[in-house]
Amino acid sequence: MMTRFLFSSCLLFVGCTIDEPVCFAPRPGAPPATRLSELGLISDVDTLTPGPGVLPYQVALPLYADGADKHRWLWLPPDTHLSYSEDRWGVPVGARFVKTFVLSNDAGTQETRIETRLLERTQTGFREGTYLWNAEQTDAECSGGNVDVALPGLVFHVPGTSRCETCHLEGENSHALGLRTRQMNVGGQIDALVDAGVLDRADAPALRASLPDPFGDAPLDQRAQAYLDVNCGNCHFDQGYAAGTGVFFDLGHALENACRKTGAVQGRTVVISPGRSSASELIARMQSTNPFVHMPQGPSHVPDEPGIALVAEWIDSLPVQECEP
């Protein structure tokens, strides 16, 4: 078993907060449980097999997380279902989403479990919480997060529970971010969910939006904009945490940033300089390792080289445009 240790990010960053642990109850009305194994979500911890009624699912385009892989599961209360829409799906009160972050070795034969994030639909929005795995890998414990976990080759930042809302938002604006048609439309997943009675209905396959694999065969423009949608668009949209910047990256909006003036923390004067990735502030922000400058803001601190190369290739492919000084 790999050894690892935890240390508080307060050593690394100024102004950090100690976030309150949000512990979940095994069932409504029961007292909150500090251990993940008490929640009935896992039936076999050795193989990380989901518990009864807990369904694994995938998203078309995962949020980049410093190289970690993720296992995604969902659980719905009896006699409830997800409701289809062209974009964000409806989620019944009591539904739970479980995302376990693991670091795989190079051969892909061994996984180290880092944290399991939980999201529960409530009457008024979503509750978010984090369970941290122990070094023995036998269970995870409810935690406020905001710690760095040292693993071979990587210091992984587990965000504090107060940070979830920057992307998942608060109260009635909060969202299960992967539960939208363009993310769930992968393989035959949508039809399988309808057949299983988990999803109420779906549009005909040809009408369903989907996000392409950013490193697959789809046209460059679509791949780059899909990458920006998932990794940036959850904050950079008209109701998001970064709405005040007026810089939007949700699907269909990225090109609006061509020649758009910016505060230039990294020395470029425009967000996107068409045809010139090196003059585009967005690329410089993605490359920065300064946590106060780095984009995407939030838990990820290790620049995503393939993602940066993709967005740079797209900007370089745009017809050159002279932006007004």
Ligand code: HEC
């Ligand atoms: C930087 C933005 C960001 C932050 C911060 C963030 N998430 Fe997420 N989260 C996402 C995105 C994007 C998805 C969907 C894509 C995916 O699953 O990779 C997601 C998916 C999830 C899911 C699966 C259900 C769903 O919404 O699709 C859970 C559970 C989850 N997050 C929990 C948390 C918790 C708990 C926190 C805080 C400790 C947190 N997240 C912080 C962006 C974020």
Ligand code: HEC
């Ligand atoms: C967790 C939310 C969040 C995510 C995710 C995020 N950003 Fe940001 N972004 C912000 C906030 C808040 C600001 C304003 C503060 C600042 O300038 O640092 C900002 C500012 C920016 C700016 C400067 C905007 C201006 O005012 O001119 C750029 C460019 C930018 N982000 C690009 C990106 C890119 C590219 C991604 C994805 C790779 C991304 N951001 C992901 C929150 C986010």
